[in-house]
Amino acid sequence: xxxxxxxxxxxxxxxxxxxxxxxxxxxxxxxxxxxxxxxxxxxxxxxxxxxxxxxxxxxxxxxxxxxxxxxxxxxxxxxxxxxxxxxxxxxxxxxxxxxxxxxxxxxxxxxxxx
Amino acid sequence: xxxxxxxxxxxxxxxxxxxxxxxxxxxxxxxxxxxxxxxxxxxxxxxxxxxxxxxxxxxxxxxxxxxxxxxxxxxxxxxxxxxxxxxxxxxxxxxxxxxxxxxxxxxxxx
Numbered sequence: 001x002x003x004x005x006x007x008x009x010x011x012x013x014x015x016x017x018x019x020x021x022x023x024x025x026x027x028x029x030x031x032x033x034x035x036x037x038x039x040x041x042x043x044x045x046x047x048x049x050x051x052x053x054x055x056x057x058x059x060x061x062x063x064x065x066x067x068x069x070x071x072x073x074x075x076x077x078x079x080x081x082x083x084x085x086x087x088x089x090x091x092x093x094x095x096x097x098x099x100x101x102x103x104x105x106x107x108x109x110x111x112x113x114x
Numbered sequence: 115x116x117x118x119x120x121x122x123x124x125x126x127x128x129x130x131x132x133x134x135x136x137x138x139x140x141x142x143x144x145x146x147x148x149x150x151x152x153x154x155x156x157x158x159x160x161x162x163x164x165x166x167x168x169x170x171x172x173x174x175x176x177x178x179x180x181x182x183x184x185x186x187x188x189x190x191x192x193x194x195x196x197x198x199x200x201x202x203x204x205x206x207x208x209x210x211x212x213x214x215x216x217x218x219x220x221x222x223x224x
Contacts, residue, residue, distance in 0.1 A: 031210070043158060043201065043214040056210040091157055100146035100205065103212060105157035 002026045004106035006092050012112045013082055021077045021109045023092030031095040032075045033103065034067065036060070036088040043091070049075065050098070082113045117141060118215035120202050126221045131192045135218045137185040137202030146205035147178055149187045151198045152217065158201055161187075192222045 005024045013019050025032050034046040047057045047067055054067065066078045075094075079086055092106040120137045127133050139147075147164035162169065164176040164185055175188040185202055202215035 033212075035212075035214075042216040043152075045211050045213065048210040050210070058211075089155075098210060100163055102148075102160045102163070105159070107157050 002104075004092055004094055004104050006090075006106035006109050008109060009107065010110045010112070012114060015084060015113055016081050018078065018080050019082055019111065021079075021090050021092075021111070023075045023077070023106055024073050025075055025092065025094030026096075026104055027073070029094035029096050029104075031055075031098045031103075032069070033093040033095070034077045035091045035093065035105075037091065037108075038085075038088045046077070079111075082111075084113050087111055087113045116216075117213050118202055118204050120200075120215035120218045122216055122218060124219040124221050126223060127192055128223055129192055129194060131222075132188065132190045133192060133220060134189075135187045135200055135202075135220075137187075137215055139183050139185070139202075139204045139213075141204070141206050141213075142180075142183060144183075144204045144206050147185050148203040148205070148212075149174075149176055149185075150201040150203050150214075152201055153198050158203075158214075161200070189220075192220075194222050194224065196220060197222045 007022045032049040037043045046061045048055045068076050089108045091108045093103045095103040118139045149161040150158040151161045152158045164178045168177045173190045177186045199217040199219045201217045204213045
């Protein structure tokens, strides 16, 4: 069964460092997303990506964050100058066509900023 | 007011019980509705979409009331494996953004 894969599963980084979280969405999907979940809190939308550009972003997704689809398969989230409060589980998701179709989530990258 | 609101629980029920979860959403323009399930420290997984006419999938029944902006999930004959957090999810913008409720935790006990 096709799945969304994320690497690494766990990343520890020092405050102020840059991190890149990687995702391989399901191959025929058109919409890609990043969400985050701080421990014990709800899943929060960060950004959606369609047709090689950002289609929506939340207020959380400020200038510290950027996304890229550098080739036909990878979808990355870059966090510049990480802060302690960026520590969270980051989930990548993809969706074949948006609307009321299912979004498939990757297993997540646990980011710990120390 | 929170965009998607759920009772956090936990709901502690014995095996075989019927349990119902409720959810309210604030954006009347919301277009699509879902229940996702999340196991501890795992990713959310779709349990079922919620349609205006109500829909059933085995032991699970979902209802939507657009006028009241209210969504429900009913689980019949609870199993131990149903223990998880159930997330009410609303799609506000043609597939470009899912808004999650805080989740309702269910614990099914022998």
